[in-house]
């Protein structure tokens with residue numbers, strides 16, 4: 185069974201075009217939100233704070249805020265991407281075409297991940313105008329951003345398949361990801377938390393994601409980078425496995 | 440018609456004759472029970488010949504869309520087998536789908552996209568390289584070329600349906616499913632659609648269409664299948680169905696009522712209605728025998744001085760046959 189690369193690319197390109205039809209809102213709004221956080225917490229308040237290790241507070245929260253945006257945007261973009269054809273009925277074409285899991289994932293998840301990468305670049309560029317920060321390990325940072333974008337686009341894809349209404353698309357990003365990210369050390373090091381909250385925080389998976397990205401930016405974080413990378417990849421594989429099962433069983437796809 | 444056929448260039452070039460006798464689609468004991476417990480298909484057997492136009496007739500909820508969905512990958516069958524192009528479609532689904540086109544019953548696409556982009560997208564999704572000339576050909580053949588840069592939501596319903604067809608034709612399928620292609624389409628557009636289908640037939644495309652318009656099956660189809668409640672009631676050549684089940688009905692309005700059917704007419708299938716004021720003929724078959732007999736009757740009655748003031752004749756259509764079949768009146772005939 186050969187891979188229908190042309191089909192995968194057609195889906196990918198169609199998805200990117202669909203996203204860029206609404207690019208103005210969908211890129212601009214997260215960029216503005218992130219910029220506001222940076223101005224208020226990073227430049228205004230954080231300008232007077234310095235963290236252990238001589239890191240400015242602004243530079244400390246840049247990777248945290250970037251992670252917040254990546255998680256919510258990747259998830260909601262990918263979920264919306266696959267939910268829309270389900271909603272309009274256009275999914276019939278996907279189901280009747282010679283495309284399988286691989287082509288569909290390359291198309292939908294690839295496009296959502298690419299959009300997240302573009303978003304990350306715009307956010308980092310905007311942040312540079314507001315805050316003075318450096319990226320200690322640029323290549324690793326890029327790889328990590330890519331990994332997180334792909335992983336959460338996969339999660340979004342699953343949510344989009346699962347969702348039976350528009351409101352469900354927003355539940356996970358708003359009610360799960362957003363709070364977990366806020367509590368996951370976007371704005372603080374969990375070492376600053378008093379017990380028992382510090383121990384509770386260790387059960388929040390997003391803590392490892394935020395710290396992973398922070399490590400690539402600052403060269404230091406609450407955990408070793410290997411732990412963060414390992415956790416992210418494990419999550420990615422879990423998502424792929426779930427999606428594989430979905431396609432095999434036809435759940436929420438085929439009657 | 441021929442230039443239309445040329446313009447449509449569908450699936451051009453494969454040696455049609457070689458495969459003429461191999462069924463393009465072979466459905467065996469197909470069953471589908473939906474999660475809610477509805478049994479939409481109850482062991483359907485159906486063989487479709489290469490190059491034919493097959494009309495699937497059935498009332499709402501008969502299982503037509505489910506049957507199409509099972510072949511096209513939208514519905515997971517709960518039993519039976521489907522072979523397309525001589526191969527099991529579960530095993531060789533990619534190869535089979537490559538050659539199958541589907542125009543579903545509902546209008547469904549990204550309404551905000553442009554016509555030409557959607558058609559290109561479909562072609563790409565089926566794994567074919569871009570071919571602008573071919574896309575133009577398809578769009579022109581469906582009179583969509585002028586609308587190619589319009590957003591789909593701006594088009595009329597009939598135009599939207601054409602976009603669905605253009606999408607399905609963009610990868611030059613050998614087997615095309617049209618699920619109620621002319622639902623909600625005006626008479627002119629419907630005739631136009633028939634011409635399109637004719638042109639596709641000329642290119643050797645095998646077409647399976649479902650319809651509520653029996654007229655359409657009569658006009659277009661080589662063979663007709665009647666499905667009801669998940670079961671195929673009848674499959675036959677359209678002409679054979681008409682010959683076997685066709686009837687002519689004639690009403691003679693008599694100037695003065697009679698008590699019995701006149702003896703000179705006793706060899707014809709006649710009876711009286713409306714207290715002897717109306718003489719009703721019901722007989723013949725789909726070959727014109729009925730019309731001949733009615734003409735004979737009229738002559739005999741004129742000769743015998745049986746005056747009639749009016750005559751209505753009507754040939755039963757496929758529609759009557761269909762209604763009778765579905766209502767169970769013709770179960771033995773089938």
Ligand SMILES: Nc1ncnc2c1ncn2[C@@H]1O[C@H](COP(=O)(O)OP(=O)(O)OP(=O)(O)O)[C@@H](O)[C@H]1O
Nearest residue numbers: 439473475477479498499500501502503504505506
């Ligand atoms: N997704 C579904 N879930 C449950 N039942 C379904 C589903 N789709 C169809 N059915 C049922 O299966 C039966 C056959 O439906 P189907 O759509 O195949 O009929 P149809 O012949 O295409 O009808 P129509 O002429 O109205 O399009 C109906 O009883 C219908 O209610």
Ligand SMILES: [Mg+2]
Nearest residue numbers: 503504544618
């Ligand atoms: Mg239907």
